[in-house]
Amino acid sequence: MIGTPLLPEIRELIEQRNFSALQRIFNDWLPVDLAELISDLPENEQAVLFRLLPKGLATETFEYLDFDSQQNLLTALTKKHVTHILNSMSADDRTALLEELPGTVVQELLKLLSFKEFKIAKTLLAYAEGSVGRLMSPDYLSVKKDWDINQVLDYIRTFGHDSETLNVIYVVDDIGKLKGELLARTLLLSAPEKTVSEIIAEDKLITLTASQDQADALEAFKRYDSVALPVVDSNGYLIGVVTVDDMLDVAEEEETEDIQKFGGIEALEEPYIDLPIPQLIKKRAVWLVILFVGEMLTASAMAFFEDEMAKAIVLATFIPLIMSSGGNSGSQAASLIIRSLSLGEITIRDWWKVMRRELVSGLALGCILGTIGVFRVIIWASVLGHLDTKWLYIGFTIGISLVGIVMFGTLTGSMLPLLLKRLGLDPAVSSAPFVATLVDVTGIVIYFSVASLLLGGILL
Template sequence: MTPYYVVVRPDWTVEKVLTHIRQIGKKSETIDHIYVEGEGHRLIDDLRISQILFASADATVASLMDNQFVSLQVTDRQEEAIALFKQYDRTALPVITDDGVLVGIVTADDVLDIIEQADTEDIQKFGGMESLDLPYTRTPMLEMVKKRAGWLIVLFLGEMLTATAMGYFEGEIEKAIVLALFVPLIISSGGNSGSQASTLIIRAMALKELKVGDWWGVMRKEIFSGLLLGTALGAIGLLRITTWQQLGWYDYGPHWFLVSITIFFSLIGIVLWGTVSGSMIPFVLRRFGLDPATSSAPFVATLVDVTGLIIYFSVASIILRGTLLRPLIR
């Protein structure tokens, strides 16, 4: 907020207003809008400079007023100010107290700085780190390490669960080593779909397109999206195994068709789970008053990696039961 702006009275003539602008206009942040104050310095209207320039010299400010204006409250959050600027396409907005007293203005260039800062913080959080307090080139190395180490440790501990999950299915991997070939494919597909969904939802929340109450509509949409996307990826995986087997480029064994069916249904389940979980995590965080941007792509990918392995080997146990694998009962 800046205190440098042009204020006039309703009983002033246009000629007096122009004289006033010539005297103090250079010190003002902007003269696109002229602010009209009543008794007690209360804001009662704002006028575009064009209204002043095209009015007759003896016309009064009151004759140009319509007593309708847009303003910010001193207690408004930055997000509310940004939303008003976007809604009304203004170069500046006045700031008033609860009593209507004009205390300053906020200009569009200041709002752009705020938007840039907020977007930078969200992008850094979404990359899986704490937001930097200073620009990258001015951030000390130890501070940079500190900002990045916390989330890396959390993600590393989360990925350790992936190793635990693979250890749990060690017997299945030993009996059907071919399943291990597709582990990177499986977990990357789930992580990618989850990251896509979380990115879409977080951005929609930032643009005020979605609220917490919209979660059910989003879930229904993402369920169908996940099924279609998973089916598409699963079909590609099935086609790939079939093609390689038939052309002799790789031998997946006598039960290659069951392996391809396993990949098909596993990808449907994993992509569906990744899409739904990636879209719902931002809603859960917002519901508890946390920043949805903290549900970063690495965080979602790590979560889906672990659960994706469970889905993959569970599907494999069902389809390959009695052929390559024994039932998944321990």
């Protein structure tokens, strides 16, 4: 039952300019499906279809549109239509739209708002990007402690239509301080003659503040399985409400940032496909250059071992294999530890436990790869028909180096996120490329040290 609208049929009706048929069909659609249809249309057709929607549905649909389509409609629709939409849309969705627009456009649009909505919009935009204030809606319902359930129900029927949620309503005292919350569940289960104060538990109230980070709000929603949480100011006055549906979007944004960071890239903040190419390049270039400069040390390290390589050029041929094994095991460890840290499964205090686990894992993985490496060299040499003591020694050089490098990669990958966290930095900075770069230089030193030890007098 979930799905994309049947585009071909609709397309035909649009081409026939059969607007009355479209209008009939659209009345049965959900706003989110209408929004998807309109987003898929070319820009010049979006407004034509959007105008077919009745007022209420138009505003709801507008809230679901992507930013580009919203921007297009703001210029294509009449001033009167835009005024209606901006004044009637949810305060939190409006904030999300306005924060993406250039300042001059925002000023123009704010002029279209009624005095009340203007004040709300200004207040919400005053909160920092990424803060709870930018997500909250001031459209909540609040009741008094001495009301009985029947009074509450009457009040809801009269004033509840514009409320962002009715799954929770709030209890405030005479001066607006938050005193408790009344879940729709409690309300529906309580006898009509009971008073609010009899059915709410004041001391178990979870609240957010407007300046709080959205990621903290997400934690609270997860922890307490809430459908909505109240936002209070520093004096305990109720100023807004955040609903759980916004949290799924916050979770998605957080994940996007994490994955991009782990890929060694600054978080984009906009969809990949919409980001102008110069910005896309800038977001990538910073880390790429830092890593490149760091990796230059490998060239210096190798220059240091030039004599060894000149004597046994075969040693050089295994460098990529050995280096990449360190990088790969490091990436694995880093992805495990970064994620565990962000889920709160481990804390910095667990570093010793993590280190022991990683030492054992690294040793085991190193032995597995080392064994394969030894066989690779021996079999290769046999196939080429020149297996001798020299090649056996080369095989063991590769094998022992692999054990050391995989262990070093695993330890670096696991300890670096913990160290970054300890220093107050974001553990996610220890991206796969960053760990690989760190491990590469050391890998070369380990490899040639093992080679010097084992092959001294034989090859070197």
